[in-house]
């Protein structure tokens with residue numbers, strides 16, 4: 404089945420004078436997926452998001468959201484998109500409830516049940532003044548407003564910024580539930596573990612340029628696993644000379660290796676020996692993400 408593209412970004416470039424915010428970005432976000440958008444500070448994530456939503460004027464390139472032009476049809480796109488800006492802020496003197504009611508009406512929605520349900524789940528007190536809220540609680544207001552109008556596309560710039568670990572988990576739950584309902588989510592993040600936990604695919608940018616777009620699962624598969632075995636007797640290392648085994652090392656009766664494929668063959672070789680101890684560890688994606696951050700992951 405052909406994936407339906409909700410966000411289609413082609414050759415997107417945004418310059419701020421001499422400073423390049425994002426350069427020649429091509430990216431598709433598919434219907435029903437959660438796409439994570441990663442990259443070091445200043446890489447161009449916020450620039451990309453704001454340009455796609457028509458909040459910033461692009462320098463060149465083409466962005467279609469729901470098949471609509473990001474610039475010409477920016478108002479229509481924003482009606483159909485829940486958006487949490489990275490610098491979410493509201494009038495300090497207003498009560499949270501008034502703010503959310505106002506924003507909901509702007510989206511043309513009168514049913515407040517989702518809004519109230521979200522506030523309850525995030526333990527957000529609607530009766531308080533926005534300006535008196537803590538940083539994390541302000542972020543919750545931003546989350547509620549992004550989810551409450553039940554739009555088909557949700558774009559979030561660092562959704563869990565300022566949230567405590569429990570609330571981060573609740574945010575992941577909400578994101579997964581929206582995905583289950585067929586919503587599309589595009590979110591930037593600095594929390595690598597969060598991207599690994601909630602996203603289907605990840606796009607990593609660095610210095611305004613795309614480094615990689617990949618499914619989380621296939622990144623994991625490519626990374627291989629670290630295998631450690633302690634044998635009862637010394638073994639001939641050459642039995643592990645096969646495709647899919649890398650970085651083999653033998654230290655006394657202990658062997659370590661990275662297995663990228665052929666795990667079954669490796670296990671069969673091992674099973675012919677007497678094994679005292681064994682561990683198989685999947686690399687954390689964080690390690691891989693960081694290689695892209697530092698420019699080492701390309702190719």
Ligand SMILES: Nc1ncnc2c1ncn2[C@@H]1O[C@H](COP(=O)(O)OP(=O)(O)OP(=O)(O)O)[C@@H](O)[C@H]1O
Pocket residue numbers: 419422423424425442443444445446447448449450451489
């Ligand atoms: N209004 C602006 N005027 C000039 N340069 C800007 C402006 N906004 C962003 N930039 C520059 O564009 C580049 C990309 O910034 P952007 O905010 O998109 O990065 P980011 O990936 O969102 O970073 P962070 O992780 O810190 O949020 C940076 O070099 C930044 O300094």
Ligand SMILES: [Mg+2]
Pocket residue numbers: 448449450489560
């Ligand atoms: Mg940013």
